[in-house]
Amino acid sequence: MRSxxxxxxxxxxxxxxxxxxQAMxxxxxxDILIIGGGVTGAGIALDAATRGLRTAIIDQGDWANGTSSWSSKLVHGGLRYLYNLDFKLVAEALKERGLLLEKTAPHLVKAQPFLWPLKMPVIERAYSAVGIGMYDTMAFAGARGRHTVxxxxxxxxxxxxxxxxxxxxxxxxxxxxFYDxxxxxxxxxxxxxxxAAGYGALAASRVELTNVVKNNLGTVVGAExxxxxxxxxxSIKAKHIINATGVWTEETESLAQEDAGLEVLASKGIHILVPRxxxxxxxxxxxxxxxxVLFVIPWQRYWIIxxxxxxYTEDINNPVATADDIQYVLDEANRLLANELTKDDIIGTYAGLRPLLQPKLKEGSESSSTKVSREHTVTQIAPGMSAIAGGKLTTYRVMAEDAVDFALGETAKARxxxxxxxxxxxxxxxSAAEAQRAKIAQIHGWNDERMTHLLERYGSDIHELLALIEEDGSLATPLAHAPQFLRADVLFGVRFEGALHLEDILIRRVRLDLEQRDRGLSSAEEIIEIMSEELGWDxxxxxxxxxxxxxRVEAIAAAENETTDSAATGHLSNAQTVVSRA
Known part of the structure; x- marks a missing residue:
């Protein structure tokens, strides 16, 4: 049965x-053109499309090409924000966590327990218990009286x-x-x-914004x-453009207005992965x-730390973990771990940039066009164009709602x-797909670990994966050098998830870039074989x-031996890319 x-x-x-x-x-x-295909832009596309707006979204790279694929991979309320008394912020995030767990993405978002180690037996336990108790209570209230974790x-x-x-x-x-x-x-x-595409949004990756088009009154009316x-x-004609490009925000908004919008500073966060x-x-x-903060997060096959x-002030297209970054995370982890980790234990690293923002307004301009919360900001860049930045993955839906409301203005109340x-x-x-777990496993000879892997990737769309295998039984074969994934995972990524290049599969679909020391290079030729047949490559x-x-693999390996961002980033900046922006 298919979804x-x-x-x-x-x-x-x-x-x-x-x-x-061609359609956009x-x-x-x-009605709405979104620049940026990270979690914020993707959320905006879904919000706008489900309001009945003719919606388009573009990104200069693959979907989730930037910060949204290099996070700590947590959906969380932000427990530490309680100690700053940011109650509204935490309540909002906990409500969104509950929605993702129960309604909107239960296949992707899973409850995860964390230990909070205590150093003082009485005082620290008492105030920590109060803080975490408030966290649980706010989550309970946000879920309208249900325990989602x-x-x-x-x-x-x-x-x-x-x-x-x-x-x-x-x-x-x-x-x-406690649980997040x-x-x-x-x-x-x-x-x-x-x-979003299912609701009519027009989505095109690897499309670069080169200019913003204004009419003679200075109103933004489209994009080149x-x-x-x-x-x-x-050219794309648009009634409103929303800039959702994260650390690229200033670069994008400067095409419309040099001295207004959001000023974004980048902060680098890195993670290491070790075997489970x-x-x-x-x-x-x-x-x-x-x-x-230090997170030690368990996944099926590895830990993310x-x-x-x-x-960060270097090339924002190519953040990478340096030797000093890696050593810092190892040192912090080893303060807790009895069986201390070494660099030899690391199977993967990754780096991402957080956009830290503040309003940047022209002299004498009004600030009333800016909506600011503690976590994200929506502001007008020019008539017909706005920008949103800040926030976090957990609250993407709220950010998207605010961005579309802002774009629609007074008409938002009617939509x-x-x-x-x-x-x-x-x-x-x-839930029905989960109930068929044992039956599917028996038919295909898959163990429980394989079924968990597939159901947490595809949810009810596992039936589409099975349909591919019915058409071609060889797709049920595990990848020779990465047996945790099937050949069908690769084809699914190309046929249904928009992968256009080898890096799209290895970095953001199958994600061997994270969990193998060679970043999936040993599987590259097999993956290319599957992709080539589907995409008609010569x-x-x-x-x-x-x-x-x-x-890219060689550049990251070289970068990880450098001690400064400038030296490390240089290795990636000099590596060739799959498409040229020249």
């Missing part, structure tokens, strides 16, 4: 992209050691366990784009763009550090957001895809 919501309209592939590009550049134009539990030192045997004896006296949630950030973005896959230049069996524990850990929070009740692709029928294209990805 009833899975329609051809929600397919993302080369053909759908080409059709979307036709004479009809669009278990409540806090208190553990003695002995009890905590049973949950996290690898914690050092001298760093804690006991612990409190985790998500594959890139998959969330892709599912948002697919769902370049199709980076073909080199074609075109390297740390003995059944829960994650969360604690504060002198410079940032981070993060840093350092000012309110409906995304609280919109399920993403894979969510509709997910031998020269296949070689270019392989060479480009290999150059």
């Amino acid at each position: 009833t919501h899975f329609t051809q309209a929600s397919y993302l592939n080369k053909e759908s992209r080409d059709r979307a590009f 550049t036709d004479d009809e134009g669009v 278990p409540a806090q539990k208190h553990f003695t030192k002995k009890g905590a050691k049973k949950i996290f045997p690898d914690i050092k004896n001298d760093v804690f006296t006991g612990a409190i366990q 949630a985790r998500v594959d950030d890139a998959r969330l973005v892709i599912d948002l784009i697919r769902t 763009v370049r199709n980076l896959e073909t080199g074609e230049n075109a 069996d390297r740390v003995k524990a059944t829960s994650g850990i969360f604690t504060m550090t002198e410079k940032s 981070g993060t840093t929070d350092t000012p 309110p957001s409906v995304t609280e009740s919109i399920e993403l692709v894979g969510a509709t029928g997910y 031998a020269a294209t296949e070689q270019h895809e392989l060479d480009t990805y290999k150059a």
Whole structure:
């Protein structure tokens, strides 16, 4: 049985992209044009499309190309914000966490326990219990009287050691366990784009904004763009443009107005990955550090450990973890871990940039056009164009609603957001798919780990994956050098999730870039074989895809030996890219 919501309209592939590009550049134009295909832009596309607006979204790279694929991969209320008394912010995030867990993306978002180690047995336990108790209560209220995750539990030192045997004896006296949630950030973005497309949004990746078009009154009326896959230049007529480009915000808004909009500073956060069996524990850990926070987050096959929070002034297209960054995270983790980690344990690293913002207004201009919350800001750049930045992955839906409300102005009241009740692709029928777990496993000879992997990737769309395998039984074969993934995972990424290049599969669909020391390079030729047949590549294209990805792998390896951002980023800046923006 296939998901009833899975329609051809929600397919993302080369053909759908080409059709979307032609449609958004036709004479009809669009109501809303979104620049930026991260989680914020994707959320805006879904919000606008489900209000009945003719919506288009473009990104100069792949979907989730920037910050949205390099987060801590958490859906969380922000427990630490309670200690800054940011109650409204935390309540908002906890409500959104509940929606994702229960309604909009239960296949992607999973409850995740964390231990909060206590150093003082009485005083710290008391105030931490109050803080976490407030966290649980606010989540309960946000979910209208339902528990979307278990409540806090208190553990003695002995009890905590049973949950996290690898914690050092001298760093804690006991612990409190609380729950947040985790998500594959890139998959969330892709599912948002697919769902938006299913509701009529026109989505085209690797389309670059080259100019903003104004009429003689100074009102923005459209955009000039370049199709980076073909080199074609075109124009998009738009009643309103929303800039959702994160750390690229200033670069984008400068095309419309030099001295207004948002000023964005970048802060770099890095994470390391180690094998799942390297740390003995059944829960994650969360604690504060002198410079940032430390998350130790369990996934099926690995642990994600981070993060840093350092000012970044280099090439924003190519942040990368330096030797100093990696050592810092190792040192912070080893303050807790009895079986200390070394660089040899690391199977992957990644770096992302957080956009830190403040309003930047022309002298004498009014600030009334700016809507500011503690977490995100929406402001007018020029008549007909606005920008949104800040926030976090968890609250993308609220940000999207605010951005579309701002664009619509007074007419927003007649077209309110409906995304609280919109399920993403894979969510509709997910419970039924879970109920068929044993039957599917028996038919295909898959173990429980494989079924968990597939259901958490696809939800009810697992039936579309199975349909591919029915058509071609070889697709049920695991990848030779990455047996945790099937050949069908690759084809699904191309046919339904918009992957156009080898890097799109390895970095944001199959994500071997994260969990293998060679960043999936050993599987590249097999993946190219599957992609080539689907996309009609010739031998020269296949070689270019392989060479480009290999150059990226080598550049990151070299960068990880550097101690400064400038030296490290230089390695990636000099590597070739799959498409040229020259």
